[in-house]
Amino acid sequence: MSSHADRPSSAEAVPLTGFFGVFRYSRRALELVWDTSRSLTFGLAVCTLVAGVLPAVAAWIGQLIVDSVVAAMEAHREMGEAALWPVLRYVALEALVIALITLAQRGLSAQQSLLRALLGQKVNVMILEKAGTLSLAQFEDSELYDKLTRARREASSRPLALVNKTFSLLQNAISLVSFGVLLVQFSPWALMILVIGALPVFVSEAKFSGDAFRLFRWRSPQTRMQMYLETVLAREDSIKEVKLFGLGTLFLNRYRAIFDALYGEDRRLTIRRDTWGFLLGLLGTLAFYGAYAWVVIETVGGNLTLGEMTMYLLVFKQGQAALSASLTAISGMYEDNLYLSNLYEYLEQPVESDSGTLTQGAIPGDGIRFEHVGFTYPGTDTPVLHDINLHLRPGQSLALVGENGSGKTTLIKLLTRLYPPPTGRILLDGSELHEWDIQTLRRRIGVIFQDFVRYQLQAGENLGVGDIDAFEDEARWQAAARSGLADDFISSMSNGYRTQLGRWFKNGQELSGGQWQKIALSRAYMREGADILVLDEPTSSMDAAAEAKIFARFREHSHDKMTILISHRFSTVRAADQILVIDQGRIVEYGDHDTLLAENGRYAHLFRLQAQGYQ
Numbered sequence: 001m002s003s004h005a006d007r008p009s010s011a012e013a014v015p016l017t018g019f020f021g022v023f024r025y026s027r028r029a030l031e032l033v034w035d036t037s038r039s040l041t042f043g044l045a046v047c048t049l050v051a052g053v054l055p056a057v058a059a060w061i062g063q064l065i066v067d068s069v070v071a072a073m074e075a076h077r078e079m080g081e082a083a084l085w086p087v088l089r090y091v092a093l094e095a096l097v098i099a100l101i102t103l104a105q106r107g108l109s110a111q112q113s114l115l116r117a118l119l120g121q122k123v124n125v126m127i128l129e130k131a132g133t134l135s136l137a138q139f140e141d142s143e144l145y146d147k148l149t150r151a152r153r154e155a156s157s158r159p160l161a162l163v164n165k166t167f168s169l170l171q172n173a174i175s176l177v178s179f180g181v182l183l184v185q186f187s188p189w190a191l192m193i194l195v196i197g198a199l200p201v202f203v204s205e206a207k208f209s210g211d212a213f214r215l216f217r218w219r220s221p222q223t224r225m226q227m228y229l230e231t232v233l234a235r236e237d238s239i240k241e242v243k244l245f246g247l248g249t250l251f252l253n254r255y256r257a258i259f260d261a262l263y264g265e266d267r268r269l270t271i272r273r274d275t276w277g278f279l280l281g282l283l284g285t286l287a288f289y290g291a292y293a294w295v296v297i298e299t300v301g302g303n304l305t306l307g308e309m310t311m312y313l314l315v316f317k318q319g320q321a322a323l324s325a326s327l328t329a330i331s332g333m334y335e336d337n338l339y340l341s342n343l344y345e346y347l348e349q350p351v352e353s354d355s356g357t358l359t360q361g362a363i364p365g366d367g368i369r370f371e372h373v374g375f376t377y378p379g380t381d382t383p384v385l386h387d388i389n390l391h392l393r394p395g396q397s398l399a400l401v402g403e404n405g406s407g408k409t410t411l412i413k414l415l416t417r418l419y420p421p422p423t424g425r426i427l428l429d430g431s432e433l434h435e436w437d438i439q440t441l442r443r444r445i446g447v448i449f450q451d452f453v454r455y456q457l458q459a460g461e462n463l464g465v466g467d468i469d470a471f472e473d474e475a476r477w478q479a480a481a482r483s484g485l486a487d488d489f490i491s492s493m494s495n496g497y498r499t500q501l502g503r504w505f506k507n508g509q510e511l512s513g514g515q516w517q518k519i520a521l522s523r524a525y526m527r528e529g530a531d532i533l534v535l536d537e538p539t540s541s542m543d544a545a546a547e548a549k550i551f552a553r554f555r556e557h558s559h560d561k562m563t564i565l566i567s568h569r570f571s572t573v574r575a576a577d578q579i580l581v582i583d584q585g586r587i588v589e590y591g592d593h594d595t596l597l598a599e600n601g602r603y604a605h606l607f608r609l610q611a612q613g614y615q
């Protein structure tokens with residue numbers, strides 16, 4: 001649970017103060033909608049205007065109807081007959097106006113639903129395109145990741161909801177102004193009373209909306225934890241452990257506790273908000289009915305016609321309705337604002353530009369060099385690599401050995417430029433990594449990480465992702481699968497390379513851990529152009545026979561390449577040209593197998609320990 005220290009000071013975190021804060025993102029939402037479809041936005045605006053102005057026009061025609069009826073009745077009394085057309089034309093006109101209002105409302109809802117689909121797609125694409133430009137460090141930043149997930153979840157509904165509410169507010173404001181125009185003819189004072197009466201409830205609604213906005217933002221970590229618990233409790237990949245360890249009740253209780261805490265705050269805010277809303281709203285209603293009584297008195301006194309009274313009656317009733325619709329719009333807007341603030345913070349996240357242009361190094365054939373490389377993960381204080389120096393030439397193999405958490409994978413992440421340049425220098429063919437054109441660099445590296453991805457795609461496509469130029473190339477799939485020892489089991493599946501893998505989709509075939517690893521290994525072999533092969537524990541789930549075969553293949557395949565291998569199995573490590581023993585981010589031993597054994601240090605100790613285990 002978050003402490004008070006996490007609570008952002010309202011001024012700096014959310015400059016959403018005062019009445020206009022509610023409109024903070026309306027302009028941006030409108031721009032977004034405008035960019036999505038100009039014609040639909042324009043149509044929306046026209047319909048809003050029409051639906052806003054016409055009710056006042058209808059009220060005014062109502063007055064004309066009543067007055068002309070009264071006049072016609074008098075004429076009828078005096079002359080025994082009266083022309084009907086002067087009255088009926090107003091009735092026809094009002095029917096027309098009402099038809100137009102209905103048309104405008106239909107137009108609004110039709111255009112809104114079209115825009116919703118277009119906008120959802122547009123925002124989702126924007127979010128995903130941005131995701132492609134983020135660095136790994138940014139993905140690992142929990143706040144940013146949270147923004148990304150929240151942005152995606154409500155991409156299709158929020159921006160349009162905000163625009164709709166802004167428009168609805170506008171429409172009601174137009175109605176209110178046009179009612180005001182009618183009312184001011186009765187008395188400017190009456191209008192003033194109404195405005196003053198309605199103001200407090202608007203201000204309080206805006207204030208509480210702002211409070212709710214801040215509350216929602218501040219407690220985002222708890223909401224995130226709640227979502228995480230939902231995922232753990234209801235996803236196939238975690239349900240095994242949840243069941244076997246009996247975690248269901250524990251997690252569900254935590255889930256409930258978070259809800260209870262959040263609900264308490266919600267409840268306090270809702271009660272305060274609605275109590276004030278009611279009391280101040282009462283003030284507005286009193287003002288309305290005060291003015292209404294005044295109109296009645298004036299009519300009885302003969303200062304207003306019956307038609308005028310009817311019109312004012314309608315104006316008061318509809319004015320009241322427009323007012324409460326505006327309040328509803330305002331109070332719903334804070335959530336939409338919350339969403340959009342999140343979306344824009346995510347979209348405006350600065351990204352590092354990949355400015356490198358080299359497609360060839362200064363010393364071609366020099367290989368990989370690490371010079372005094374140190375590294376600390378962003379957002380942490382403890383360095384995980386210190387003063388790493390190494391040189392790997394084409395045709396050589398390097399094995400990294402070390403305890404869990406010693407920094408082996410981190411070293412690979414630096415080599416593949418997943419993190420920005422650390423202290424020291426990493427060079428490929430004599431040029432620093434950041435000088436290289438990123439595409440060229442990535443094409444030269446074939447890597448499988450421990451946590452490789454199990455794509456819920458066809459078996460062949462799972463290999464094809466290793467080289468997008470050959471994504472659909474069946475012959476290449478097969479060649480890669482043969483090198484990675486995946487060919488046999490893929491061919492034996494019902495649809496061969498076209499078999500859907502994983503359990504997410506219909507007829508998906510789940511694989512064993514070792515089979516998945518063979519798929520990942522074959523994926524690395526897809527990258528034919530790569531001359532740097534990096535395998536991070538590629539065989540940890542494989543049986544001993546498969547492992548031996550894999551490495552025999554690997555040696556055949558890699559004679560002119562640079563290969564880097566991370567493994568806890570010394571049987572595979574011992575064949576490497578160079579072995580690097582890392583301990584707590586430092587290189588403690590460096591040499592080939594025989595040299596290191598002769599040194600009788602940590603490597604020799606670990607090697608013997610494992611050898612004993614196998615006896």
Ligand SMILES: Nc1ncnc2c1ncn2[C@@H]1O[C@H](COP(=O)(O)OP(=O)(O)OP(=O)(O)O)[C@@H](O)[C@H]1O
Pocket residue numbers: 140377380384402403404405406407408409410411450
């Ligand atoms: N994304 C990250 N952010 C912060 N710290 C990290 C991150 N990834 C790893 N670390 C820390 O960096 C250290 C080195 O991790 P690394 O994954 O490089 O170890 P490793 O040697 O590959 O371990 P293993 O043998 O278990 O795979 C560990 O202490 C780990 O806690």
